[in-house]
Amino acid sequence: YVGLLCVLMVSGAFIFGNPSFAAPLDMHLHIGNSAATFIKNNVVADSLPSIIPLPGSYKLSDKFSGKYFVLRKSTPILLDQKAAAVITTDLRRQWQALLKENIAGLLGVDMDLPFKGIAGINAAKPDSRIVMRFEDSHGNQSKAVGAGKPGSYQLKITPEAAVITAGDATGFLYGIISLIQLGAHAQEGHQGQGAEGLNIPCWQIRDQPEYNWRGLMLDESRPFFGKAEVEKLLTWMAYYKLNRFHWHLTDE
DSSP, X not given: OHHHHHHHHHHHHHHHHOGGGSTTSSTTOOOTTSHHHHHHXXXXXXXXXXXXXXXXXXXXXXXXXXXXXXXXTTOOEEEOHHHHHHSOHHHHHHHHHIIIIIIHHHHTOXXXXXXXXXXXXTSOOOSSEEEEEEOOTTSHHHHHHTTTOXXXXXXXXXXXXXXXXXXXXXXXXXXXHHHHHHHHHHHHHTSSBOSSSEEEEOEEEEEOOSOSOOEEEEEOSSOOOOHHHHHHHHHHHHHTTOOEEEEEOOOO
């Protein structure tokens, strides 16, 4: 019995720890003990945001209870002046490739999320938009987010907009990845899938990395998995906000 129990425990840990077995990461697999099952059963859907790792602070907005932000295929990303200076044109190009070609492909969703320039005070506002606002370590909002710690961000979702506040490019990237996670889990759990897009509850999120080094090691000293598998692994690392890749190539 002890041996059987150990096998079951190891098997369970493998299923929950392996992205290939954890819906909604693989949109074509439906395992009974997956995260999607818990969402469908409303065990955690109403109390915890579907973000991995779990944010440091999270709350559903009382003001917008029962309302949703619609994440569409081409929901535009608007930047304020300071955010536009931090998120350079080259970074925008890299992020577009990561979101549209890599992450969207692995999740099995159709997503573009184009950058649409500067968010001016008097500019026309789309019905559904993502806004990125820069706040340095001396601003009150940034102190609430993480006192300027690299990768800190705040995500406030209303029916009209998802506003990401951060003090560096990493924080903005983590904020938009958290928003995508909320959308992807909403689709898999069928809790917020509408005709126009993904209906995301109006969460208020504050988060910062718990550890500076968040790594993963790939040991290819004997078997080599190939370029495509390595690129897929790097995409999953970005999706889970890991920042160190240890590539073990030889035992010599």
